[in-house]
Amino acid sequence: MLNPIDLHYEWFGVLWLEEENHFPIIVGYWFSKERSEITQDAILSGFSTWTEIGDHSMIMRMYQSIRNKQKKQDWEKRTRLSLRTIFNSPWNEVSPGLYLIKSRDTYPLHVSAILKKKFWVWLEHTAVCETKEELQAFMQRVHEEHQMEISMKNTKPKFL
Known part of the structure; x- marks a missing residue:
């Protein structure tokens, strides 16, 4: 995915919580040159357990959700x-x-x-x-x- 800060395509990892009948709540995300660094970043952020999901469409939805919020902020913040x-x-x-x-x-x-x-x-x-x-x-x-x-x-x- 595109890292919007340094403009490089890198590994993207996102951590979210799921509750019944609610949209997942994103609690953290990271970009990294190596896939293994994503796990290290999550641990350093205080998360210790998770279930790894490799569903590309789900991860894309999370990425798009984050990017859409960033785009809105970029446009509105003077x-x-x-x-x-x-x-x-x-x-x-x-x-x-x-x-x-x-x-x-x-x-x-x-x-x-x-x-x-x-x-x-x-x-x-x-x-x-x-x-x-x-x-x-x-x-x-x-x-x-x-x-x-x-x-x-x-x-x-x-x-x-």
């Missing part, structure tokens, strides 16, 4: 960046407006919608895009919500 940001490159060199910044040119990638105002810089939205179509959908959603002209910058987000 953050005003440090006051110093406005004095640093590239924000001291660009006009106020809405900018989309990609973390890299290859997929998967992170993309951020940054709103520069006269005295402030806001991180409006972020997303993990695995395909060009997902990036285009993010751009369209940003445009619909903000009704502003968008400028694309291909740069590493070292200033965020």
